[in-house]
Amino acid sequence: MNLNFNQLWRYQDQFLHGIQVTLTLTLIATVAGMVIGLAGATLSNSRFAPLRLFIRTYVELIRNTPALIQIFLIFFVLPYAGLRLPPFEAASVALSLYMGAYAVEIFRSGLGSIPKSQIEAGQCLGLTQFQVFRHVILPPALRNVYPSLSSQIILILLGSSLASQVSADELFHTAAFVESRTYRSFEVYAVVCVIYFAMVLALRLIFAGVERLAFRWPTRR
Numbered sequence: 001m002n003l004n005f006n007q008l009w010r011y012q013d014q015f016l017h018g019i020q021v022t023l024t025l026t027l028i029a030t031v032a033g034m035v036i037g038l039a040g041a042t043l044s045n046s047r048f049a050p051l052r053l054f055i056r057t058y059v060e061l062i063r064n065t066p067a068l069i070q071i072f073l074i075f076f077v078l079p080y081a082g083l084r085l086p087p088f089e090a091a092s093v094a095l096s097l098y099m100g101a102y103a104v105e106i107f108r109s110g111l112g113s114i115p116k117s118q119i120e121a122g123q124c125l126g127l128t129q130f131q132v133f134r135h136v137i138l139p140p141a142l143r144n145v146y147p148s149l150s151s152q153i154i155l156i157l158l159g160s161s162l163a164s165q166v167s168a169d170e171l172f173h174t175a176a177f178v179e180s181r182t183y184r185s186f187e188v189y190a191v192v193c194v195i196y197f198a199m200v201l202a203l204r205l206i207f208a209g210v211e212r213l214a215f216r217w218p219t220r221r
Contacts, residue, residue, distance in 0.1 A: 005187050011178045018174030019195065025091060025170060026157045032096035033156070034149075037103020041111055042133075044104065055104065062101035068162045070094045075166040091163035091170075099156050106152065110145035111137060143215040150207040154200055171195060 008015075040055045062070065075090040085093065114137050122136035164173035175192040179185050 003187060004184065005191070007182045007184055008178065008187060008191060011174075011181075014174050014178060015171070015191075015195070018169065018171035019199070021088070021168065021170040022157070022160050023199070025088070025095060025160045025163060025168070026153070028092045029095035029099045029156050029160070030153050032092075033099025033103045036096065036100030037107045040100065040104035041107035044108055059101045059104050062098055063105075067094065067098045067159055068165060070098060071162055071166055087163065087166045087168040090166055091160070091168045095156060095160060095163070098159070099152065102152050103149070106145045106148050107141070109148075110141035113144050114141055146207075146211055146215065150204075150211075153207075154203055157199060157203065158196065 040059070043051055044055050046052055071091055071094040074085065074094045075087065078085065078090075118136060118140075119132060122132040127135065160170055161172035163170050164176060167173065171192060175188050179188040182188065
């Protein structure tokens with residue numbers, strides 16, 4: 001096998017653009033998914049039964065179907081209902097909903113891990129329900145679920161490659177384009193594999209730094 005990576009250099013702008021789109025997709029899905037997850041986890045204990053049923057149905061439906069099918073449904077099926085989304089927007093919506101379903105369960109486990117006595121102590125201090133949630137429940141819950149949440153974000157980064165199936169010009173789609181022009185399959189996908197690995201490693205380092213800065217208080221006295 002004669003390896004030749006030189007032909008790939010002229011496509012460096014396309015690779016950089018693919019990296020940018022991949023990171024943007026990941027950021028959008030992460031932010032939107034965490035908002036959905038925190039809201040869903042909070043409302044899953046609502047006294048309104050239909051709301052609890054809706055959240056549970058959403059979580060089970062998304063978590064038990066392939067993410068690729070969800071992207072296809074949003075991109076190919078929604079136009080029949082009069083809602084046509086470009087590839088990037090369709091992928092963003094699908095990945096956000098996918099991330100949100102997992103985030104609901106992650107946040108729900110974190111909120112449920114807080115001892116009831118700790119909540120009652122906050123209430124005895126005269127804190128409002130929102131203040132108890134903001135200052136007593138949320139910080140330790142976030143610390144408890146941070147490893148799971150950071151792992152899920154990394155999975156979303158890797159899963160963003162599915163957006164290439166609807167022609168969103170993220171990194172994997174860029175790789176397919178370059179491979180079709182150079183016919184250097186091994187070289188192209190080897191480079192893309194290294195890029196994904198580098199992005200994941202960078203995220204892990206960032207998450208480790210954030211964890212040390214944000215959750216420095218002791219867990220025990």
